[in-house]
Amino acid sequence: MTELIQNREDFLKNLTEKLGIERQPVESHPFEPMNQLPHETLSGKTQDELLQVAKERVKKIHTNIVETKQADLEGIINELIGKWGNGKVLLPTDNRFKEVGLNQFDANDYANHSVDFDRAFWQKGADYREENIQTASEANVAVAFAEFLLAESGSIVVETHAGQGRSLHFLPTHYISIVPKSKIVPRSTQAADFYHEKRAKGETLGSAIHFISGPSNSGDIEMQLVVGLHGPIEVVYVVVEDL
Amino acid sequence: MKVSIFSTCVVDLMFPDVGKAMVEVLERCGCETEFPDKQVCCGQPTYNSGYVDESIPAIRNQIDAFEGAEVVVGSAGSCVAMLREYPEIMKDDPIYYPKAVELANKTYEFSQFLYRVLGLKNVGASLDAKATYHRSCHMTRLLDEREAPFVMLDHVKGLEMVPLPHIENCCGFGGTFSVKMPEISEQMVTEKMNDVVDTGAEILISADMGCLMNIGGKLNREGKKIKIMHIAEVLNNQVDLARMDTPKINVKG
Amino acid sequence: MGLKTSEKPLLERLKDSEKDVFMQKAVAKAQDAQWEKREGARDELGNWEQWRELGEQIRQHTIAYLPDYLEQFSDNVAKQGGKVFFAQTAQEAQDYVKRLIIEKQIKKVVKSKSMVTTEVDIDPMLLDLEGVNVMETDLAEFILQMDDWDEPSHIVFPSIHKNREQIRQVFEKKLGYKGDNEPVNLARCAREVMRKFFLEADMGITGCNFAVADSGIINLDTNEGNADLTISVPKTQVVLMGMERIVPTMKEAEVLDNLLARSAVGQTLTTYVTFAGKKAEDESDGPEDFHVVILDNGRSNALGTAFQSVLQCIRCGSCLNVCPVYRHIGGHGYGSIYPGPIGAVLSPVLGGYKQFGELPYASSLCGACTETCPVKIPLHELLIEHRRVMTNELGMQHGFDDFQMKVIGKGTSTPWMFKSAMTFAHAGSAPLSKKKNISVENMYDYGGYIDKGPGMVKGWTDVRDLPRPPKGSENFRSWYKNRQKAGDK
Numbered sequence: 001m002t003e004l005i006q007n008r009e010d011f012l013k014n015l016t017e018k019l020g021i022e023r024q025p026v027e028s029h030p031f032e033p034m035n036q037l038p039h040e041t042l043s044g045k046t047q048d049e050l051l052q053v054a055k056e057r058v059k060k061i062h063t064n065i066v067e068t069k070q071a072d073l074e075g076i077i078n079e080l081i082g083k084w085g086n087g088k089v090l091l092p093t094d095n096r097f098k099e100v101g102l103n104q105f106d107a108n109d110y111a112n113h114s115v116d117f118d119r120a121f122w123q124k125g126a127d128y129r130e131e132n133i134q135t136a137s138e139a140n141v142a143v144a145f146a147e148f149l150l151a152e153s154g155s156i157v158v159e160t161h162a163g164q165g166r167s168l169h170f171l172p173t174h175y176i177s178i179v180p181k182s183k184i185v186p187r188s189t190q191a192a193d194f195y196h197e198k199r200a201k202g203e204t205l206g207s208a209i210h211f212i213s214g215p216s217n218s219g220d221i222e223m224q225l226v227v228g229l230h231g232p233i234e235v236v237y238v239v240v241e242d243l
Numbered sequence: 244m245k246v247s248i249f250s251t252c253v254v255d256l257m258f259p260d261v262g263k264a265m266v267e268v269l270e271r272c273g274c275e276t277e278f279p280d281k282q283v284c285c286g287q288p289t290y291n292s293g294y295v296d297e298s299i300p301a302i303r304n305q306i307d308a309f310e311g312a313e314v315v316v317g318s319a320g321s322c323v324a325m326l327r328e329y330p331e332i333m334k335d336d337p338i339y340y341p342k343a344v345e346l347a348n349k350t351y352e353f354s355q356f357l358y359r360v361l362g363l364k365n366v367g368a369s370l371d372a373k374a375t376y377h378r379s380c381h382m383t384r385l386l387d388e389r390e391a392p393f394v395m396l397d398h399v400k401g402l403e404m405v406p407l408p409h410i411e412n413c414c415g416f417g418g419t420f421s422v423k424m425p426e427i428s429e430q431m432v433t434e435k436m437n438d439v440v441d442t443g444a445e446i447l448i449s450a451d452m453g454c455l456m457n458i459g460g461k462l463n464r465e466g467k468k469i470k471i472m473h474i475a476e477v478l479n480n481q482v483d484l485a486r487m488d489t490p491k492i493n494v495k496g
Numbered sequence: 497m498g499l500k501t502s503e504k505p506l507l508e509r510l511k512d513s514e515k516d517v518f519m520q521k522a523v524a525k526a527q528d529a530q531w532e533k534r535e536g537a538r539d540e541l542g543n544w545e546q547w548r549e550l551g552e553q554i555r556q557h558t559i560a561y562l563p564d565y566l567e568q569f570s571d572n573v574a575k576q577g578g579k580v581f582f583a584q585t586a587q588e589a590q591d592y593v594k595r596l597i598i599e600k601q602i603k604k605v606v607k608s609k610s611m612v613t614t615e616v617d618i619d620p621m622l623l624d625l626e627g628v629n630v631m632e633t634d635l636a637e638f639i640l641q642m643d644d645w646d647e648p649s650h651i652v653f654p655s656i657h658k659n660r661e662q663i664r665q666v667f668e669k670k671l672g673y674k675g676d677n678e679p680v681n682l683a684r685c686a687r688e689v690m691r692k693f694f695l696e697a698d699m700g701i702t703g704c705n706f707a708v709a710d711s712g713i714i715n716l717d718t719n720e721g722n723a724d725l726t727i728s729v730p731k732t733q734v735v736l737m738g739m740e741r742i743v744p745t746m747k748e749a750e751v752l753d754n755l756l757a758r759s760a761v762g763q764t765l766t767t768y769v770t771f772a773g774k775k776a777e778d779e780s781d782g783p784e785d786f787h788v789v790i791l792d793n794g795r796s797n798a799l800g801t802a803f804q805s806v807l808q809c810i811r812c813g814s815c816l817n818v819c820p821v822y823r824h825i826g827g828h829g830y831g832s833i834y835p836g837p838i839g840a841v842l843s844p845v846l847g848g849y850k851q852f853g854e855l856p857y858a859s860s861l862c863g864a865c866t867e868t869c870p871v872k873i874p875l876h877e878l879l880i881e882h883r884r885v886m887t888n889e890l891g892m893q894h895g896f897d898d899f900q901m902k903v904i905g906k907g908t909s910t911p912w913m914f915k916s917a918m919t920f921a922h923a924g925s926a927p928l929s930k931k932k933n934i935s936v937e938n939m940y941d942y943g944g945y946i947d948k949g950p951g952m953v954k955g956w957t958d959v960r961d962l963p964r965p966p967k968g969s970e971n972f973r974s975w976y977k978n979r980q981k982a983g984d985k
Contacts, residue, residue, distance in 0.1 A: 004574035011582035011792065012563040015739075018799035019562065026564050026709065031744045034553050035546050038751055057764065122780075129780040133729055137695055153764035162778040166728035170721050188765060192750035195771075199711060199746075207576075207713075207782055208727070208772035213765055216721035220636035220653065221679035222660055223526050229635060229683055230690065231721025231768070248976070252908070255972045256921065257965050260941070262972035278976040284908035289901060291861055293883025297905030304909045380862035411531070413820040417860025422955030424858060426510045429959040430824040431860070434524075456939070460960030463936040463945060470937035 042152055042186035050151040050184045051239065057154035058237065061214035062227045065237045073240055074102055077143060077176060078115060080236055084174045086117035087140030093121050093163030096145050100178070100243060105143065107163075117141075124162040136171035142232075143176045144168060148194070149237065152187040155213040156237060159195075160206035169210060175232040177212075180243030244494040246274045247312035249350065251322040252284045253452045254473075261452060264479035265318055265353055271482065272361055273494035281308035285325040290332070292419050302329055306342045314360070315350040318475065319451045320382020321418075323352040327386065352382060354450055354474050358391035362491025367482040369400035374472075375407045375444035377414060377435070377458060379451035392450050392474050399477060400486065405442045409434070416457040432461045439469070446470045448477055498586065498617045499847045501647045502831040506854045513829040519649070519657040523826055526656055530817045533762025534868075541758060551755045552872035554748045555808035558740075562799075565709040565742045566790065572712025578774045578786035586616035586793045593701070593734055594621055596787065597628060600732060602699045606690075608716075608723035609634035610703025611651055611811065612736045612791060614833050615846075618701065619645065631693045633722035638686055639663055642670045649827025651834065652760050652813035657826060690722070700726035700783070704737035705756065705810070706749045707788070713773040714788070715749045717756055717766040727772050733783035739790050740807040746771060752810055755870040759812035794846035802881045806841050808871045815865035815875060821858055830855060837865035841878045849886055856882035900952060921965040929964040942966035 016023055042053065055065050068076045081089055091097070097105040104113035107121045120135045122128075136142070144164060146156035156177045160166055169175065185191065188211060199205055216231030227233065246269050254261045266276050286301035306329065309315050317323040327350065329343035336343075357363045376396060382388050396404055415421060415431025435458055439447055447462075447469055449455045459471040502509055513519065538544045558565055570580040583589035597605070605622055607613060607630065619641075622630040632641045636655035640646045643666045648654030655663075660677040667673035667685055675681040702723055706715040714735050716723045727733055743749045749771070757763045775782030798804050816822045816836030827835040832843040832852060840855040856879045865875040886892040887901075922943065931944035939945075943964040949957040956962050968974060 004578070005570050005580045005582075007582040007584070007588075008567070008570060008580070011584060011739075011790070012566060014584075014792070014796055015563045015566075015799060018796050019560070020800055021561075021563075023563050023567065024561075026561070026568050026744065029557075029561055029564070031554065031557050031748060033550060033751075035550055037543055037546055037550060038747075038754075041541070061767070124780075125778060126775075126780050126784075129731075132780050133695070137691070150765075155765055155769070160776075160779055160782070162776075162780075165779060165781040166724065166772070167781050170724045170728060188750050188754065188769070189747075192746045196746050204776075205711075207774060207776040207779055208770065210724065210771075211765060211769035213763075213767045213769075215767075216719065217767060218635045218683060218720045219761070220634070220639070220655060220720075221663060221682055222522070223529060223653065223656075224660075224679045226680045226683040228680075229687055229720040229722070230633065230694075230725055250972050257942075257963050259966055259970060259972040259975055260938075263975060266976070278973060280973065280977075283910070286908060288908065289905045291880055291883075292901055293856075293880060293885075293887040294901050294905055295880075295884045296888045297902055298908075300909035301905065380860075380864065384863035384867050409528075411818070411864065412823070413860045413862035413864070415820070415860060417862065420857075420860040421959070422952055425955045425959045426507065426514070427821055427825060427858060428860070430514065430520075431820050432960060434824075456963065457960060459936045459939045460945075460956075460962060463934065463939065463961045464947070464959070466933065466935045468935045468937075471939045476938070 038187070038189040045186065047181055047184055050186060051181065053151040054149055054154050054184060057152065058214065061154050062217070063154060063214035063235050063237060065239055067239050067241060070100055070240055070242050073100060073178070073238065074104065076238055080176055081117050081141050084141055084234070088118045088120055088138055090136055090139035090142040090168055090172055091119060091121050092144050092168060093124055094145060100240070122163055122165055122168050132165055133167055133171070136167045139172035141174045141176065142168050142172035143178065146177045146179045146183065146237070148191050149179045149184045149239070150188050150191060150211065151184055153213050155188065155211045157191045158210050158212065160208045166208045169212060170231045173233055175235045177235070177237045179237050179239045181239050181241050182243060244274050244492070245313045246276050247309055247315045248276055248278045249282060249309070249315050249317035249322070250278070251317055251319045251452070253456065254318045257456065258452050258473070261318055261473040261475055264473065264475040265316070268366060268475055268479050269316065272357065272363065272366065272490055279308045279312065285322040287322065287325050288419055302332060303339055306339055306346055309346055310342060312349065315346065316353055316356045317350065318353055318473070319453065320352045320379045320386050320388060321451050321453060323350055324381045324385035326350045352386060352388060352450060354391040354395050355388045358394055360492070361494065363488045364394055365398035365486060365488045366395070366478050367484055367487035368478045369481045369483065370477055371401040372445045373403045373405060373443065374446035374448050375405050375439060375442045377407060377447060377449040377454055378410050379449060379454050380413050382450055395474065395478060396448065402477070405444055407442060408438045414454045414458050416454050418453065421457055432457055436461045436465065436467065440467055444469070446472050448472050448474055450474045499615055499833055499843065500831060500851055501833055502828065504831070506831065506858070509829050509831055510825055513825040516657070516826065518659055519826045520824060522656055522659065524823055526653065527817050527823055530762065534759060534814060534817065537758040537762040537764065547755060548870055548872050550751060551870050552808065554743065554751060555810070555871045558742055558744065559804060559807050562740065562742070565744060566739065569707050569709040569712060569742055572710065573773065573786070573788055576712055576774045578712065578788060580788045580790065583789055583791050583793070586791070589616045589736060589789045589791050590618060590621050592789055593618060594625070596734065597625060597699065602628060602732065604693065604697040605630045605699045605701060606694055606697040606726050606730060607632050607701045608703070608718065608726040609637050609654070610701070610736060611833060612703050612738055613701060614648065615793065616736065616791065618736070631690060633690050633694070633726065635683060635686055635720060638690065639666065642666050647828060648833065649835065650813060650816060651811055657828070694725050694729050697730045699732045699734065700730040701734045701736065702726050704735050704741050706752055707737055707742045708746050708749055708771065709742055710745045713771050715753065716770045717753055717768070719767040721768055724768050724770055727770070727783065728781050731783060732785040733787065735788045737788065737790055739792050739795055756810050756812050759814040759868070759870040798845050803841070803845050803878060805873050806845060806878060808873050809838055809842070810871055812870060814868045814870065818864040818868045820862060820864065821860065825858070837875045841875055841882065844882055849890065849892065853886055853892065922967045925964050939963055942970060
């Protein structure tokens with residue numbers, strides 16, 4: 001471990017001297033927030049009310065929410081992809097596709113279901129690094145599941161795993177996020193709590209967690225908003241009512 | 244109620260009419276007044292320039308001047324805010340700290356005193372004119388008084404108030420800043436002047452003569468026609484006693 | 497460039513700023529637009545004051561136990577196989593990155609916006625390395641790079657001083673761009689150029705909004721998506737962070753992300769809020785080789801002093817966006833990569849009074865910065881504190897004549913001196929006073945005005961007229977005394 005951390009002791013010694021304190025384990029001074037505002041904000045709302053909040057918010061971040069039932073999910077997604085001109089569609093290797101009946105996106109079963117676009121899967125394992133990044137950069141569309149939808153900010157939350165890398169969310173030109181309605185939470189607080197507790201329980205987290213609020217954008221030229229910069233140019237959240 | 248007048252040095256030295264107006268309004272509202280002659284300056288010019296040690300005698304003098312006063316009413320939001328800062332500045336002085344706390348707790352800006360202590364909104368004044376109000380930074384942010392002058396002006400008969408654009412921005416006075424950094428101050432006061440002119444107001448009102456001396460000085464330099472009035476002068480204009488509110492507290496008591 | 501962006505003295509920089517009419521208009525427009533967005537976003541959240549208190553509490557707590565959290569954080573980075581380098585100085589940080597590039601034979605470096613990399617002068621070092629290409633990938637920083645590395649002028653909107661036509665010309669000259677000056681078309685051009693470079697990059701350099709101590713991960717807040725590509729595509733990632741940029745857990749980071757987005761750009765959250773570290777074994781993208789450089793570079797000067805609270809800063813830039821001085825002199829006027837009120841407080845802490853001693857005086861102390869700060873740094877009070885240290889502790893003379901200030905100190909504390917000064921003021925000002933051409937009513941009623949004053953008064957009268965003071969017998973206290981004597985009351 002020592003070679004992984006360099007110059008630490010002198011550096012910290014200077015700080016403790018200037019602060020006039022002794023070093024102690026962080027457990028001896030846990031942070032106790034003075035108020036519970038993050039948890040109180042938008043609390044006590046039903047899933048329908050939260051969805052309403054999210055729908056209002058996404059108008060301001062140039063994103064569409066499409067509501068559907070599980071039975072119509074496949075049709076809705078195919079229609080969106082078609083509207084964007086089909087082409088290459090990047091998919092995570094994710095069992096949830098099969099669970100919700102999207103067999104056409106299941107890495108083991110997709111070949112049995114024909115569609116109007118090319119499908120490519122994010123391959124598991126470090127050996128596929130270059131291939132996955134290359135595929136993502138060529139993809140017209142990516143489709144992935146959201147872990148949460150944060151109502152207040154209209155953000156989806158995604159976590160990396162072997163079958164779903166980081167650049168899957170950023171390199172493709174268009175992006176569809178599938179959001180089970182049950183996964184709408186009031187705000188970023190609940191997502192942060194979820195991952196905090198997951199870590200506290202000793203479970204492994206993906207190496208990257210992203211809260212994404214619509215398409216990439218920039219106000220750097222005369223503060224005029226440009227939608228679509230490095231990341232996706234267009235983003236749609238498909239909220240599935242019965243999931 | 245006996246009010247000790249805190250004239251502020253700018254009013255004492257440059258604008259006696261503002262002090263007179265303040266005294267007349269307060270007395271009309273039933274207050275008795277006194278002027279502690281020992282008072283000089285709140286100490287901001289030196290304190291804000293970093294000459295903190297040199298400002299301590301001025302602060303002590305001011306605390307002494309108002310010792311024993313029942314309530315202190317000042318003519319400028321900025322200077323009153325400074326008196327409210329005294330406890331923090333004097334926190335290590337065992338003799339003056341308690342006195343500083345006492346002074347801070349009994350000191351008010353003029354319009355704030357009328358509105359919050361006496362509970363008045365209408366003091367019977369009238370003024371037939373279109374006017375705009377410059378909100379001084381220290382009165383707003385340090386004294387945290389964002390309401391009193393606006394309410395008082397709203398009740399002046401005949402007065403049409405037009406909002407000043409960029410009301411949140413400093414006029415560029417900043418005490419010694421105006422003489423030490425004229426290059427920056429000039430650009431700030433120029434924008435403020437243009438905003439004032441754009442309102443089409445005939446009168447520019449404020450509760451801080453420092454700001455008015457700055458903006459007015461620029462308006463005069465550029466030959467712009469306007470009248471400058473301190474809020475006390477407005478509230479002392481053509482008073483109709485019949486229209487006056489009754490103070491909520493017994494000022495004679 | 498480093499911390500200091502200009503060798504010119506303050507007065508010269510101010511003159512440059514005054515001439516730059518486009519910059520002034522752009523900044524004023526930006527400030528006005530941001531005012532509405534920011535206040536709207538804060539109002540919408542509700543209880544803004546209590547949110548600020550929570551933000552302040554988080555930052556104060558972390559700074560108070562900074563060594564403990566840095567220890568925990570670095571342990572957690574190392575547990576994942578990442579490397580942490582503690583750098584006392586900018587040079588040490590720069591050298592570390594340089595060694596790494598040479599060792600790993602890096603060819604293409606992508607950078608996402610980071611004030612700290614500018615502070616430690618990473619770019620000139622990279623440009624000097626043969627065979628190494630670098631690209632700034634934040635659109636504004638990219639524009640500055642294309643314009644021969646022009647200096648940033650705002651910590652959130654670095655190219656705020658440039659208009660679309662200037663940018664179009666730069667793109668035409670440097671990138672062969674043939675389109676019009678519509679921002680969306682300029683941005684698409686930049687996207688294409690940068691995307692190609694991204695896919696070939698073998699090192700990514702990022703800053704850090706917050707480092708999460710209990711998990712050894714980095715929290716980045718951006719809108720463009722460049723930071724996310726920087727932490728996804730290259731095999732090596734270097735994070736450069738100021739040592740204070742730390743929070744205990746993701747929960748506190750989340751609170752600050754909210755305060756930051758609303759304060760910086762009036763958004764609920766920035767488009768991308770990312771928590772990431774070294775890639776996991778079974779994952780395929782993200783950095784295989786992950787380095788964090790933790791920088792002091794003068795920050796520790798603030799610890800244990802009145803300036804400790806400046807380390808609470810979350811770099812939202814809202815103090816710049818409300819500052820009436822910044823509004824007129826712009827970022828370049830400050831001569832530091834950290835401009836505005838926060839820069840006027842922070843730059844002397846990092847770089848000393850010799851380089852930045854004038855900045856604390858470039859403020860009218862209006863307090864707009866203190867009022868807007870989402871983590872409650874008492875910025876205008878710290879400006880006074882800098883002035884106090886320079887005068888009372890270090891005895892540095894400052895422009896304003898030391899002697900005169902001391903005379904004022906005496907005069908304002910001694911009634912008889914004050915009174916005699918007042919008596920002389922009227923008489924003494926007689927030869928200077930004018931009564932003609934008075935356009936402002938109710939201001940010059942005691943003998944006109946002065947338009948060319950001597951000494952200290954000159955700074956005033958260079959800009960605006962000064963009322964001639966009344967005679968001693970006409971001043972307020974005389975009036976009050978006479979009225980009492982006359983038994984009027």
